[in-house]
Amino acid sequence: DAGVTQSPTHLIKTRGQQVTLRCSPKSGHDTVSWYQQALGQGPQFIFQYYEEEERQRGNFPDRFSGHQFPNYSSELNVNALLLGDSALYLCASSLIAGGPHEQYFGPGTRLTVT
Amino acid sequence: DAKTTQPPSMDCAEGRAANLPCNHSTISGNEYVYWYRQIHSQGPQYIIHGLKNNETNEMASLIITEDRKSSTLILPHATLRDTAVYYCIVRVGRYGGSQGNLIFGKGTKLSVKP
Numbered sequence: 001d002a003g004v005t006q007s008p009t010h011l012i013k014t015r016g017q018q019v020t021l022r023c024s025p026k027s028g029h030d031t032v033s034w035y036q037q038a039l040g041q042g043p044q045f046i047f048q049y050y051e052e053e054e055r056q057r058g059n060f061p062d063r064f065s066g067h068q069f070p071n072y073s074s075e076l077n078v079n080a081l082l083l084g085d086s087a088l089y090l091c092a093s094s095l096i097a098g099g100p101h102e103q104y105f106g107p108g109t110r111l112t113v114t
Numbered sequence: 115d116a117k118t119t120q121p122p123s124m125d126c127a128e129g130r131a132a133n134l135p136c137n138h139s140t141i142s143g144n145e146y147v148y149w150y151r152q153i154h155s156q157g158p159q160y161i162i163h164g165l166k167n168n169e170t171n172e173m174a175s176l177i178i179t180e181d182r183k184s185s186t187l188i189l190p191h192a193t194l195r196d197t198a199v200y201y202c203i204v205r206v207g208r209y210g211g212s213q214g215n216l217i218f219g220k221g222t223k224l225s226v227k228p
Contacts, residue, residue, distance in 0.1 A: 004157070033215075042201060042218030043158065056215060090157050092216075100148055100205060100216060105157025 002027070004093050004106035012112045013081050021076045021109045025093030031055075032074040033103070034066060035090040043090055049074050050096050078111075086113045118202045123223045126196075132189040134222050136202030139183040144206055147178060147185045151198040152221070158201065161187065192226045199223050 005024045013019050025032050031050045035043035045058035049068035068074045072093075078085055088110050094103040119137040126132040138147065149161040162169055162176045164185075169176045175188040189196055201221040 035216075035218075040220070042199075042220055043216070045215050045217070048215070058215070092157070100146075100203070101160050101163050103160070103216065105159070107155070107157055 004091055004104050006089075006091050006106040006109050008109060009107070010110045010112075012114060015081055015083060015113055017081050018077065018079045019081060019111060021078075021089050021091075021111070023074045023076070023091030023093075023106060025072050025074070025091075026104050029093035029095055029104070030072055031094045031096045031098075032068060032072065033092045033094070034074070034076045035092065035105075036060070037088040037090060037108070039087070046076070081113045083113050086111060118204055118219055120200075120202055120219065120222045122220065123225070125225050125227060126189075126192045128194060128226055128228050129191055132192040132196065132224055132226070134187040134189075134200050134202075134224065135184065136187070137184045138202070138204045141182050141204050145204050146206070147176065148203040148205065148216075149174070149176065149187045150201045150203065150216075150218075151196075152201070153195075153198040158218070161200075192224075194226050194228065197224060197226045 004026050007022045033048040034046040037043040046060050047057040048055050052068045063079045065077045088108040090108045091106045092103045146163050146165050148163040150158040152158045162171055162174050164176045164178055178185045199221040201218050
């Protein structure tokens with residue numbers, strides 16, 4: 001079992017550009033959540049996808065959007081990048097009927113906006 | 115979800131027990147205490163959780179005070195690989211309408227020294 005995988009590992013973008021990050025959930029999981037982790041801070045919840053729909057959203061602007069595919073994999077899109085979007089973006093997968101202790105995180109994508 | 119307070123950093127000698135405290139004085143009766151850790155450049159990893167009884171697994175022990183207002187995570191024989199940021203999170207045990215929404219603070223940076 002490969003666990004949760006994310007791509008790319010690192011990414012450098014210029015302010016104003018758009019970026020797409022990808023996540024493959026742990027085998028058997030049907031739910032994907034995305035978190036943003038700024039340097040020195042804990043992860044902050046962005047949104048969660050289940051059955052190809054956004055089910056819950058944290059306090060993030062509409063520039064952050066996502067998608068879930070029929071195979072449960074997911075993408076996070078960020079438009080009009082700002083310097084403040086530089087962070088580690090974490091994907092976590094779980095079962096919709098599971099509990100917080102059953103959420104598995106990927107290694108993250110490090111995004112640098114210059 | 116209840117707010118938690120943790121010391122920003124702690125040191126521990128290799129081979130000794132690491133005791134990480136967490137205050138959660140506003141915890142509700144149906145809220146569990148969860149512990150996650152994040153090793154540098156990796157995603158958070160679930161360690162243990164409990165409601166009111168002390169819990170032990172292969173990774174750690176969790177001691178919850180009788181009034182449930184604080185808890186301690188114990189790593190019985192810390193190794194260099196236990197150097198990480200440890201997060202204490204308080205929330206309901208099942209996802210319900212807020213699945214995926216783990217609220218992380220800044221955690222405690224534990225440094226295990228040889």
